[in-house]
């Protein structure tokens with residue numbers, strides 16, 4: 001069971017790091033999954049043997065179509081679990097990611113079917129993320145941009161937020177920033193921060209936070 005979980009986690013990490021536009025090498029995975037380099041090497045050996053990944057001569061790790069299928073299925077299940085926790089159990093949106101990280105591995109095909117029946121086939125999770133819009137390029141094509149690049153004087157709607165940082169989500173919640181919320185860019189400041197109006201409150205946001213939020217014109 002432990003081996004299966006870590007295998008799924010590795011494949012998901014490759015898919016997610018790739019979707020963020022990073023070249024995926026074993027150091028990326030060690031950092032992403034907080035494991036040692038030898039652990040990554042051992043896992044990659046198994047995944048290669050199973051036909052889930054290939055490793056290029058320059059060290060880049062690529063998913064095979066089979067590996068991608070497993071990764072996308074686990075991401076889909078992750079989103080379903082988050083929706084279940086949020087929509088059925090009313091768990092706060094900023095608390096559900098860690099729970100889904102654990103539960104996603106326990107979802108059987110039969111339970112997945114039940115969840116889809118209950119929740120509908122919509123893949124957008126409570127953080128605004130979906131399988132269809134994972135890469136920055138795909139998001140930009142849909143008219144989304146990072147909040148750090150939003151234009152002064154315009155009103156935007158929060159499309160999605162980066163969900164793998166619990167402290168950041170708590171911070172966003174405290175500032176009233178969550179998917180669906182409308183905000184206006186008041187000024188872009190010389191120190192790289194932006195001043196926003198969120199529900200009539202002015203907030204100054206630094207680049208590390210503003211680069212974690214995708215917005216679209218409201």
Ligand SMILES: [Zn+2]
Pocket residue numbers: 078082096097098100163
């Ligand atoms: Zn999540």
Ligand SMILES: [Zn+2]
Pocket residue numbers: 079082097125126127128129163
């Ligand atoms: Zn999510």
